[in-house]
Amino acid sequence: MKLSIVVPVYNMAEGNKLRYCLESLVHQTIADYEIIAVDDASTDDSLNILREYESRYPWKFRVIQCYENLRQGGARNRGIEAARGVWLGFVDSDDWVAPDMYEKLIKKAEETGADVVGCDYCVAETQSMQIGRVMPNNTPEQTGLLDEDRYGLLVMNPGSMVIKVYLKAVIDEHALRFPEKTFYEDNCASPVWMLHFTHFERVEEPLYYYYQHDASTVHEISMEKCEDRLAMGRRLLAESRRCGFYQTFRGQLEFAFSKIYYMNTLFTYMLGVRRPRLAFLKKIRAGMLEEFPDFQKNAYYQKEFDAEQKKLAAMHMKSPLRFLIYFKLLYLYRKIKR
DSSP states (O other), X not given: OOEEEXXXXXXXXXXXXXXXXXXHHHTOSSSSXXXXXXXXXXXXXXXXXXXXXXXXXXXXXXXXXXXXXXXXXXXXXXXXXXXXXSEEEEOOTTOEXXXXXXXXXHHHXXXXXXXXXXXXXXXXXXXXXXXXXXXXXXXXXXXXXXXXXXXXXXXXXXXXXXXEEEEHHHHHHTTOOOOOSSSOHHHHHHXXXXXXXXXXXXXXXXXXXXXXXXXXXXXXXXXXXXXXXXXXXXHHHHHHHHTTOTTTTHHHHHHHHIIIIIIIHHHHHHHHSSSOOHHHHHHHHHHHHHHOTTXXXXXXXXXXXXXXXXXXXXXXXXXXXXXXHHHHHHHHHHHHHO
């Protein structure tokens, strides 16, 4: 079998989201593929919809039922273990793909000898194949036979995992898996996975449709999600040390950690949590000082973030209390000014 597409599913029946995703998958132009839909203990009608598709397309659609909610990473892992394809792809169950996405990605792999191939995605606000705002993933500088420079770039910006196909032999050889029972599992998995492949190519087309809707988990910021992001930052470093990558890419990992663990969490927490707590701000600060006390001097950090972000981060590192007061006043001022 040429390809396995793994789809983790949790409560996606409403609004035709799951059906629209599955319709885009069962009509792929590539031959000889399977869809492995993993129901992650859904409490809505998702499992019944999956069983319907399994009965309609028994030669290429399989359902795995989880009786415990493992979150997206755990559901993907169950799909990996069941996959029989030479290539492996992932799709989120509220998104959809172009009819020829996988044919184009695997054709690129066969033409170039790559063991991982990606594309771009577009943001969609309605369920249609109309191309919306295109979000380029990865760059020409990251593609080709992977050397130390390209690996370093991929550590800092690995790109989305759902717009790629991976050679499953590499996944099996290195027992690559996702963190389970957590949000933001890709923050750890994506860069670690890329460091195990040897040749990365891309198709410069938006073949994946990322659906922006109110129920999407990325729109909800909770204390649990902020804690999970911190955990995935720490796990990224732990996995890099375990695999022997840490010393070689320390500077790039310092930047990646400062982005995942610190900057992304700090600002989403302040903007998304109703009542930010000083204790959590102190916790983030302590974690950065423990791992990378001089992260603000990192050249990649200096280049990536704008002056205001760096100013606010510097204030937070000096005094979480002052930062908390200043940020609240700044936010209130800008809200009134609008």
